[in-house]
Amino acid sequence: xxxxxxxxxxxxxxxxxxxxxxxxxxxxxxxxxxxxxxxxxxxxxxxxxxxxxxxxxxxxxxxxxxxxxxxxxxxxxxxxxxxxxxxxxxxxxxxxxxxxxxxxxxxxxxxxxxxxxxxxxxxxxxxxxxxxxxxxxxxxxxxxxxxxxxxxxxxxxxxxxxxxxxxxxxxxxxxxxxxxxxxxxxxxxxxxxxxxxxxxxxxxxxxxxxxxxxxxxxxxxxxxxxxxxxxxxxxxxxxxxxxxxxxxxxxxxxxxxxxxxxxxxxxxxxxxxxxxxxxxxxxxxxxxxxxxxxxxxxxxxxxxxxxxxxxxxxxxxxxxxxxxxxxxxxxxxxxxxxxxxxxxxxxxxxxxxxxxxxxxxxxxxxxxxxxxxxxxxxxxxxxxxxxxxxxxxxxxxxxxxxxxxxxxxxxxxxxxxxxxxxxxxxxxxxxxxxxxxxxxxxxxxxxxxxxxxxxxxxxxxxxxxxxxxxxxxxxxxxxxxxxxxxxxxxxxxxxxxxxxxxxxxxxxxxxxxxxxxxxxxxxxxxxxxxxxxxxxxxxxxxxxxxxxxxxxxxxxxxxxxxxxxxxxxxxxxxxxxx
Numbered sequence: 003x004x005x006x007x008x009x010x011x012x013x014x015x016x017x018x019x020x021x022x023x024x025x026x027x028x029x030x031x032x033x034x035x036x037x038x039x040x041x042x043x044x045x046x047x048x049x050x051x052x053x054x055x056x057x058x059x060x061x062x063x064x065x066x067x068x069x070x071x072x073x074x075x076x077x078x079x080x081x082x083x084x085x086x087x088x089x090x091x092x093x094x095x096x097x098x099x100x101x102x103x104x105x106x107x108x109x110x111x112x113x114x115x116x117x118x119x120x121x122x123x124x125x126x127x128x129x130x131x132x133x134x135x136x137x138x139x140x141x142x143x144x145x146x147x148x149x150x151x152x153x154x155x156x157x158x159x160x161x162x163x164x165x166x167x168x169x170x171x172x173x174x175x176x177x178x179x180x181x182x183x184x185x186x187x188x189x190x191x192x193x194x195x196x197x198x199x200x201x202x203x204x205x206x207x208x209x210x211x212x213x214x215x216x217x218x219x220x221x222x223x224x225x226x227x228x229x230x231x232x233x234x235x236x237x238x239x240x241x242x243x244x245x246x247x248x249x250x251x252x253x254x255x256x257x258x259x260x261x262x263x264x265x266x267x268x269x270x271x272x273x274x275x276x277x278x279x280x281x282x283x284x285x286x287x288x289x290x291x292x293x294x295x296x297x298x299x300x301x302x303x304x305x306x307x308x309x310x311x312x313x314x315x316x317x318x319x320x321x322x323x324x325x326x327x328x329x330x331x332x333x334x335x336x337x338x339x340x341x342x343x344x345x346x347x348x349x350x351x352x353x354x355x356x357x358x359x360x361x362x363x364x365x366x367x368x369x370x371x372x373x374x375x376x377x378x379x380x381x382x383x384x385x386x387x388x389x390x391x392x393x394x395x396x397x398x399x400x401x402x403x404x405x406x407x408x409x410x411x412x413x414x415x416x417x418x419x420x421x422x423x424x425x426x427x428x429x430x431x432x433x434x435x436x437x438x439x440x441x442x443x444x445x446x447x448x449x450x451x452x453x454x455x456x457x458x459x460x461x462x463x464x465x466x467x468x469x470x471x472x473x474x475x476x477x478x479x480x481x482x483x484x485x486x487x488x489x490x491x492x493x494x495x496x497x498x499x500x501x502x503x504x505x506x507x508x509x510x511x512x513x514x515x516x517x518x519x520x521x522x523x524x525x526x527x528x529x530x531x532x533x534x535x536x537x538x539x540x541x542x543x544x545x546x547x548x549x550x551x552x553x554x555x556x557x558x559x560x561x562x563x564x565x566x567x568x569x570x571x572x573x574x575x576x577x578x579x580x
Contacts, residue, residue, distance in 0.1 A: 003380070004380065005380040005384065006380065006387075006453070007058065008458055010059055015462060017458050021458045024455070027045060027046040028042055033549045033553065038546075039545035040439040043442030043443045046442075046443075047069060050455070051066070053453075054453035058455060058458075064378060064379060064452075069446075072445035072446070073441040073442070075448070076440040076442075078394075079401055082399060083399065084137060084436070086400075086401040086408060088538065089426055090404055090411060091141045092425050096421060106331065106336055106340070107145075111274070114151065114214060115210075115211045116223060116226055116274070118159050118210045118213075119210055119227060119262065120259060121142050121145050122159050122164075123234070124230065124255050124258045125142060126138040126160060126167070127254060128252060129141055131173070131249075137404070139160050139164050140534050140535070144538050147540075152284045152285040157535040157539045157541060159214060161525075161552050163210055164531070166235075167251045167522075168521065169518045170242070170248075171488065172400060173249075174192060174247045175489050176489045176492050177195060177247060180492040180517070184496050186514060188247060191518065192242045193247075196241070196250065197580075198515060198519040198567065200235035204235045205231065205559075207226075207230045207234075209555070214281070226266060229262070237258070249355075345407050346404070349403055353398070367398055368396065369394075370391065370394055371390065372391065378390075379452050381457075382457065389448070409422070440530045440534075443486065446484070447484050456481070459480070461498065463477060464502035472564050473564065474499060474520070475520025475560060477498070478520030479556075483524040486530025488518060509579070512579065520560060520563055523556050524560070526556050527552055529545065535548060
């Protein structure tokens with residue numbers, strides 16, 4: 003039996019600083035020492051276990067059991083979702099239909115700066131709404147590469163784009179989780195979040211253009227970037243407050259995409275061809291620098307038989323079609339190109355929004371008290387913690403739903419079953435280091451959570467009183483950076499935010515919403531998400547480079563959110579709240 007303590011070292015400040023050591027370890031090993039993500043995760047897990055045992059008094063067997071539960075949670079459902087999403091994407095590649103999809107986006111605009119907005123932000127937002135948990139980063143990253151982006155730029159673009167939609171991702175799972183834990187109606191939390199993240203939604207398209215082509219690109223494309231940002235933000239606000247929290251990202255993503263199409267019908271940005279040439283040159287230079295000696299034959303990334311090498315970027319294999327012109331891209335081919343994502347929308351809408359089916363799927367979940375751990379870990383108040391019961395979502399998991407979608411796509415695209423299954427195995431092999439990394443990082447998160455380290459850190463930050471509103475989003479940012487999931491960040495800190503707000507005389511709903519909003523900008527620096535992005539674009543082992551390229555954006559956006567939430571807690575911007 004182990005009971006968590008808020009200040010095991012006698013001082014809350016000292017205990018919190020020691021509890022931060024595992025996070026310091028993972029950021030230093032990734033960002034400074036440039037270790038591969040799986041080694042950084044494993045080393046930081048070791049630090050977390052040492053801190054849990056020596057500083058927080060957790061028995062070694064319980065610390066190891068916490069790590070095993072976290073590792074399994076990282077594999078299922080987190081990596082299960084990513085694995086299924088990437089396999090679904092690979093089916094579009096081997097069938098040749100991905101070339102049609104790429105050409106379809108090219109019909110909207112062949113300007114790479116606009117394509118970054120349409121694919122990474124709008125289409126990525128739609129994927130986040132339906133699946134979340136890294137799937138948008140994996141799929142849109144390889145799509146941008148296929149359009150001529152260098153691997154490193156594609157990865158950074160999609161990591162930055164996967165921010166504003168995250169709070170309402172996976173049919174608003176983070177917000178629903180926060181509502182379940184705090185007892186605050188999730189519709190109310192969603193309404194507050196819908197008055198915070200739209201600011202990010204407005205900024206992100208402009209930041210994407212800045213990232214792709216600098217200030218020159220901003221000057222040349224600002225009308226479409228601002229229009230998409232405003233429409234996405236307004237749609238997010240309206241849906242979260244007046245329509246449906248669950249459908250917020252779907253509404254916003256489709257509205258933003260429609261706005262881009264309308265603007266581009268009447269206006270075309272200048273400098274698109276020059277930007278395309280610059281990105282193509284960067285991509286070719288990257289290929290020359292990183293090209294290994296052929297392994298399977300003289301065909302570059304493919305062997306003589308056209309089979310993709312295991313270490314090639316996702317989607318880099320041969321396809322059945324070449325470059326398509328507008329005339330060749332018939333309406334039927336367009337429908338078939340978008341069919342996988344239409345299937346995903348239909349399947350997820352049925353699973354999440356049809357009450358009898360949703361209830362049946364939820365009823366299939368299996369609650370598994372983690373052996374040796376459940377009932378043996380108590381919170382500081384003396385109550386058994388709930389995270390020691392593992393929820394095995396074998397049927398209701400988004401990963402399983404994506405797997406079903408994949409087999410439906412294979413059937414419609416007439417991909418032979420043997421080829422589809424072979425692609426499953428190839429995808430698993432390419433993700434092998436990602437599986438290891440995510441398992442290690444989630445093991446770290448569970449050790450920190452169940453030993454009391456996260457609670458101690460949160461309580462220490464919450465001790466700032468009324469000024470806590472300024473730092474409140476930092477907890478969500480920190481939680482998502484560690485776990486890779488805004489849902490997990492809310493599971494860690496939503497109740498703490500509520501308690502701290504009540505003690506400080508602040509609005510509890512505001513701070514719970516701030517935890518959710520803060521988490522969305524922590525996702526881009528999460529080792530889990532960095533690994534997914536790096537693996538998808540063929541840069542496995544370059545997570546440290548991605549971290550250094552995204553940390554500045556993440557810090558800048560969390561500062562903006564901290565200031566917004568603080569002002570919303572005062573009369574200055576208090577009028578913004580419901």
